[in-house]
Amino acid sequence: MPTAIRVSPTRAARAINLLRTVQYTHPPSCPCHSNPGHHHHATPSLINQARRSLATPTDASQQKEYAFEMAASSIRFGPGCTKEVGMDFKNMGAKKVMVVTDSTVKKLDAMRQVVQGLETEGIAFEVYDGVRVEPKDSSIKAAIEAAKPYQPDAFLAVGGGSVIDTAKLMNLYTTFPDAEFLDFVNAPLGKGKPITKGLKPLIAVPTTAGTGSETTGTAIFDLVSKRAKTGIAHRNLKPTLGICDPLNTRTMPSAVHASSGLDVLCHSLESWTAIPYYERVPRPTNPINRPAYQGANPISDIFSLQALRSTVKYLPRAVKDPEDHEAQSQMLLAATLAGVGFGNAGVHLCHGMSYPISGQNPGYKHAGYQVDGPIIPHGVSVAVTAPAVFKFTGASNPERHLAAAECFGVDISQVKKESAGEVLSEALANFLVKLGDQPRGLKALGFGKEHVDALVEGTIPQARVLMLAPSLEITNLDAEREQLTGLFEEAMEY
Structure with a gap:
């Protein structure tokens, strides 16, 4: 005994x-x-x-977290390193590789490089180029069905976050071929089951500098029936290796540089200001249930703050001058750094509110995106609420908000703590305005007051990120609904 x-x-x-x-x-x-x-x-x-x-409380559901866990993909960074991917798969012993991309990236040099690398090493492969930009559950399911008959022993994603996220889910559901689609989808929209075993090797080659998906165990898509974005988040989803080659982002149009860079901006700001990991409830009863998004922690802090500094410095340059290769390279590195930061700390309100903004698009099409039909790029949907969000969260931790404002060049030496949120909000708004061609609030996207209730209801199910939002009353639904209503109204214009 x-x-x-x-x-x-x-x-x-x-x-x-x-x-x-x-x-x-x-x-x-x-x-x-x-x-x-x-x-x-x-x-x-x-x-x-x-x-x-x-x-420690005896009620397990009320026990606060006491540990944090760091997980990130291996990263290789350097101009020209894409050509090594064939050797990587050979080193892994891969025999059949499913290459995942979209119809635009398929024509770019990044794809030529990976095809040449695979052919040089004599590795069999099949290309799936049906990925949808800002994927829906239907496009994800179509990709999964395309992968199952081929039975690859490894995956290669070449493209932006949409491509990498789609490849993650192709990998997941070919490893668990009998699973129902909603089994692993984040609760409450899905069942939120943990991924109980390792997946096949996945190498990610990002061609945009924004999502940081090459480092994270997160995959996001539109769940059309619920008119909301959701996804799957678990450490076992993360790529085996991220190949970050700055040459691959040189083909990005200016509008894509801007919107993907805004995603980096909000990744870093949200993970920096998320609730601390030790305030998250409940503590997992088994380590496999510890979420990928854990709250701010000492290691994520380092990556998030550096990513914020780099984004403020280099994003305006990358957007302004397509020949500024130093700025483009630094933004790719910032995206990866932010990926490590938010991939473990998590994001909160900007992302939680962005999902219904994208999913309930009243008809807006962002200039510079060559797609059929309306589109609110993910980076635009997160940044459009940022001035309102950080004004709201400022009181939760003034020191952190002032440190973030300082990254924008604000002299904080005489700023009172009670003004931290307002100061950061103003710094953010000025940055977005100077960046140019950005919608200055939800009104510019076609939303009005009549849309607010639906936007709020589309945000409330995003429990995975809202639980990390400082100042949000997530234990009181009426209070939470009232706060979100105020935030959407505040975000109508800045």
């Missing part, structure tokens, strides 16, 4: 005193961590951690 281990009050007190001694006699040397007010969690008080562990 196992022996129960009890911690006596005396022993617990000694442990607490020891932790207090360690905390106050060995302050961290990093200037940002030595200022307890700067980070809301990066070095949570060891004494508080000890107290939490000694006073």
Whole structure:
């Protein structure tokens, strides 16, 4: 019979005193961590951690998280490294590769490079080029059905986030061929089952600088029947390797540079300001149930803040000058850094609100996108609410919002904490206006007050990201609905 281990009050007190001694006699040397007010969690008080562990609620659903977990794909970065992909598959022992792309990227040099690499190594492959930009559940299902008969032993995604996300789900549902489509889809729209075993190797070659999908275990699509974006998120979805070749982003039109860069901007800002990991409830009863999006944590912070700085510096240059290859290269690196950050910390309100914005598009078509029919690019749908969102979340952690504002060049030395959200909101709005050709609010996308209720109802099911939103009353549906209504109304124009 196992022996129960009890911690006596005396022993617990000694442990607490020891932790207090360690905390106050060995302050961290990093200037940002030595200022307890700067980070809301990066070095949570060891004494508080000890107290939490000694006073854990017996109700498992109310136990707060106590650990975070880092997962990211291996990344290879450098101009020209696309040509190595054939050797990578040979090194893996792959015999049959399913190459996933779309009809536009199929004609680009990135595809020529990967085909040549596969042929040089004598690896059999089949190309699927039916990926839809901003994929729907129907296009995902069609891609899965195309992959099943081929039975590949590895996947290669060449394209933007839509292509990489589609390839992830082709990999998932060929590994679990008997699963129902909604089995792994995020709850409450799907069943939210964990992915219980590893998938086949997947190499991702991004041709845009935005989603960071080459690093993450997340795949997003439109669930048409619910008029909402949703997806699947689990560490086992992440690519085996991301090949980030700056030569592959040189073909992006200016509009795509801008909108994909805005996704990087919001990835970094949202993961930087998400609730800290140790405030997330519930603590998983098994590590396999720990979500990919865990809340802000000390490692994600490093990636998110650097991605934000790089985006503010290089995105305007990349949009303005198609020959500014340094800026383009730095934006691809920023997208990957942000991917590591938000792929583990998560995003919150800008993304949660963006899903119904895209799914309920009243007819807007963004200039510069060569697609049939209306489209609100993902980066546009997240950025359009950003000034309203960060004005709202500012009070949750003024220090973090001011640190973000400082990345935009704001002198924060005389700014009061209670003004943090407003200052960051204004800095964001100015940045978006100067970037040019961006819709200045939901009105510019064709939305009006009559659309607000439907947008709110389309946001509420996004529990996976809303649970990480600071200041949002997610435990009170009426209060949450009221807050979201105010945010959408505030986001009508800036």
